[in-house]
Amino acid sequence: MKTKIINIEVLDESTLADLEAVASLIRSGGTVVFPTETVYGLGADALNPQAIKKIFAAKGRPDDNPLIVHVASLDDVKPLVANIPEQAKKLMQVFWPGPLTIIMEKAASIPTEVTGGLNTVGVRLPDHPIAQAFIKMAGCPIAAPSANRSGRPSPTQGKHVLEDLDGRVDGMILSADTELGLESTVIDMTVEPPVVLRPGDITLAELREILGEVAVSANVTENVVPEKISSPGMKYTHYSPKGELVVVKGSPEEIRDKINRALSHHKGKAMTIGVLASDETMGFYREGLIISLGSRNDPKEMAKNLFSRLRTFDELGVEKIFAEDIPLNNETLALINRLYKAAGYAFI
Numbered sequence: 001m002k003t004k005i006i007n008i009e010v011l012d013e014s015t016l017a018d019l020e021a022v023a024s025l026i027r028s029g030g031t032v033v034f035p036t037e038t039v040y041g042l043g044a045d046a047l048n049p050q051a052i053k054k055i056f057a058a059k060g061r062p063d064d065n066p067l068i069v070h071v072a073s074l075d076d077v078k079p080l081v082a083n084i085p086e087q088a089k090k091l092m093q094v095f096w097p098g099p100l101t102i103i104m105e106k107a108a109s110i111p112t113e114v115t116g117g118l119n120t121v122g123v124r125l126p127d128h129p130i131a132q133a134f135i136k137m138a139g140c141p142i143a144a145p146s147a148n149r150s151g152r153p154s155p156t157q158g159k160h161v162l163e164d165l166d167g168r169v170d171g172m173i174l175s176a177d178t179e180l181g182l183e184s185t186v187i188d189m190t191v192e193p194p195v196v197l198r199p200g201d202i203t204l205a206e207l208r209e210i211l212g213e214v215a216v217s218a219n220v221t222e223n224v225v226p227e228k229i230s231s232p233g234m235k236y237t238h239y240s241p242k243g244e245l246v247v248v249k250g251s252p253e254e255i256r257d258k259i260n261r262a263l264s265h266h267k268g269k270a271m272t273i274g275v276l277a278s279d280e281t282m283g284f285y286r287e288g289l290i291i292s293l294g295s296r297n298d299p300k301e302m303a304k305n306l307f308s309r310l311r312t313f314d315e316l317g318v319e320k321i322f323a324e325d326i327p328l329n330n331e332t333l334a335l336i337n338r339l340y341k342a343a344g345y346a347f348i
Contacts, residue, residue: 004171007158011129019130022171023137026051030170031058033147033161034134036070036126037179038099038200039154039307040161041144042169043070046080052113052143058168061150066116067143068101068184069123072135077123080107080141088189090210097127099184099201114143120190130175146183153239153307153342156181160311181304182334187214196220199334201300220337221328223345239342241310243274243318246346247339249325256284258348259322263287266320274318276309278302281324289316299331306338322348 004025006018022032029051031044042058044051046069056063071077074092077084082105084092091102106121115121123141126132135142146154149164158174165172185200185207193213196204199220207214218224248255248262259275263285266273273288279295291309294301313321323339325347326332 001167001170003166003169005162005166005174006172007174008130009175011133016133019134019173020137022173023134023139025171026138026140026142029054031055032134032171032173033165033169034131034142034144034173035128035175035178036131037128038126038183039156039178039181040147040158041070041131041142042147042165043138043142043144045138046070046114046141046143047109047111048140049111049113052111054169055143055145056113058165059145059148059150061145063113064116065145066118066122067114067145068186069110069114069121070131070135070142070144071123071125072132074125076141077125080110080121080123081105082107085189087194087211091187091189091207092125094210095202095206096125097132098125099127099180100124101184101186101198103186103188103190103197105190120188122186124184128179130173134173151238151240153241153310154183156304156308160308177308179304180300181307182338185334199337201303201334203330204333205330216333220333221340223340239307239310239338240344241318241321241342242314243272243321244346245276245310245321245323245343246348247323247325247343248348252281255324256281259285259324260287262322262348271320272316272318274313274316274321276313276321276323278324288322289313289318296326299326299335302326302332303335303338306335306342310342 008015031054101122101124103122110121148155155161156178180201185202186198188195195215197217248258275285275290
């Protein structure tokens with residue numbers, strides 16, 4: 001397959017024609033990669049079952065893993081769901097457009113291919129001008145998971161998309177690096193209390209400020225698979241680099257000592273070793289390829305960097321990565337969720 005690739009940094013008269021060209025691919029049942037504020041997405045017409053199947057084929061994604069439907073305006077939501085709960089409306093008013101996916105009862109118009117056979121659907125209004133213009137031009141809601149091969153780190157840069165999907169999709173809109181670097185927060189509004197199924201930039205504390213009581217799925221930080229898979233990222237291996245990744249737990253001193261012992265053990269062996277550290281701890285290590293996730297004082301920056309740093313280890317051919325654990329709090333929950341899943345819950 002020849003992928004039509006366009007590059008757009010800003011929307012203006014000269015780029016609108018290019019955007020219309022790839023939007024037409026959606027209308028004809030094709031697949032198109034597009035940027036959002038979270039990660040790049042791989043989209044198709046959410047109301048076209050055959051188009052949806054192409055997403056799963058391009059990614060190598062299990063078809064029982066539900067997709068998120070992206071819309072261009074609040075008015076686009078009503079035809080997609082059976083009803084919009086009052087509490088969900090409050091979330092939309094505060095956080096949309098933005099990195100929040102709201103799960104509601106689906107309308108009959110949503111194909112089961114989108115929902116993994118469930119009677120619920122996740123809907124999001126992205127806060128990205130190119131994404132909004134693209135969805136509007138396509139003239140339909142767009143179902144879109146992250147634009148990576150299944151199991152790989154989600155793409156935050158155009159080169160990641162090209163590496164994983166060039167020749168596997170009909171079109172690509174390449175733009176600047178994504179702003180947030182982690183996928184949206186997912187909250188299930190079909191249960192009481194509402195449950196966060198996947199943490200993201202919208203934090204648990206922010207949601208509780210609007211809704212009051214909000215629960216968190218055990219799957220967020222533990223290696224458990226719920227009976228009902230209502231959100232991406234709940235069942236299958238996700239975000240993994242090519243090399244083996246393990247998370248090293250303990251106090252800061254214990255983490256440092258464990259990693260240095262492991263590095264000494266591998267010294268002289270025909271294996272490339274890496275360390276995923278922080279700005280504050282990079283100096284603790286003298287062996288291996290040491291990469292900083294950012295400053296521990298800036299959890300958002302660390303979260304933004306996670307997927308790109310894992311892909312950097314891939315580019316360097318690192319075969320085993322020791323990642324420092326991160327203290328759990330409201331600001332780091334999403335980062336820890338992705339790091340633990342990337343490691344397949346392998347700990348030292």
